[in-house]
Amino acid sequence: MSSVAATAAAPRRPRQPWLLFFGKAALVLGPLYLAGHFAAERYAIGIDPQAEVSVLTADGKAPRLMLIDKQDHDFQRGDIVSLRLNQRALDLWQRTGFELRADGLNKRVAGVAGDHVVVTAQGVFVNGVQQASGLALAYTLRANPLDFERDFVVPEGEFFLLGDVDSSFDSRYWGTANARVLIGKATVLYAEPRG
Numbered sequence: 001m002s003s004v005a006a007t008a009a010a011p012r013r014p015r016q017p018w019l020l021f022f023g024k025a026a027l028v029l030g031p032l033y034l035a036g037h038f039a040a041e042r043y044a045i046g047i048d049p050q051a052e053v054s055v056l057t058a059d060g061k062a063p064r065l066m067l068i069d070k071q072d073h074d075f076q077r078g079d080i081v082s083l084r085l086n087q088r089a090l091d092l093w094q095r096t097g098f099e100l101r102a103d104g105l106n107k108r109v110a111g112v113a114g115d116h117v118v119v120t121a122q123g124v125f126v127n128g129v130q131q132a133s134g135l136a137l138a139y140t141l142r143a144n145p146l147d148f149e150r151d152f153v154v155p156e157g158e159f160f161l162l163g164d165v166d167s168s169f170d171s172r173y174w175g176t177a178n179a180r181v182l183i184g185k186a187t188v189l190y191a192e193p194r195g
Contacts, residue, residue: 044068046082046104054163055080055106061191070184079109082183089174095142107170111160116153119172121145136166
């Protein structure tokens with residue numbers, strides 16, 4: 001007897017009923033779907049396409065890919081946060097005529113509620129410690145640097161945000177950011193040398 005005939009003569013395994021098949025599939029795919037849904041609700045991936053990013057890693061690299069935890073709103077000084085620009089910032093930037101993404105910008109928390117902030121053309125100071133240089137973007141924003149100088153205490157529910165580069169468009173210009181515009185805490189997944 002040939003092998004073809006032997007194969008043809010072998011009894012066929014009975015097929016599973018469709019209901020049983022779908023039940024098993026639901027047991028496997030259900031938890032995968034829930035895990036994916038949870039991850040999508042909690043996390044987002046941020047990609048920074050700007051030629052010059054405004055925050056840097058500890059070794060001076062430019063973060064290009066960030067994991068944003070949308071449920072982590074326990075912001076501390078030094079944390080990188082992703083935010084949506086408030087209307088004041090959007091109106092101010094519109095003066096420049098340049099394009100700017102309004103969502104998913106990354107800045108570093110430099111001041112929290114109760115911190116004393118002084119912004120001058122010579123530097124930005126939080127609780128007496130210089131955090132950034134002066135107001136390099138003032139003329140780009142078609143304003144006098146003196147227009148942005150101020151001395152204040154960060155109000156409750158607000159954050160003073162800075163970039164790590166002189167040309168960062170940040171709280172020096174548009175003031176504090178309310179917690180409602182902060183999307184979440186950002187963690188660097190990939191960074192490249194500054195070009």
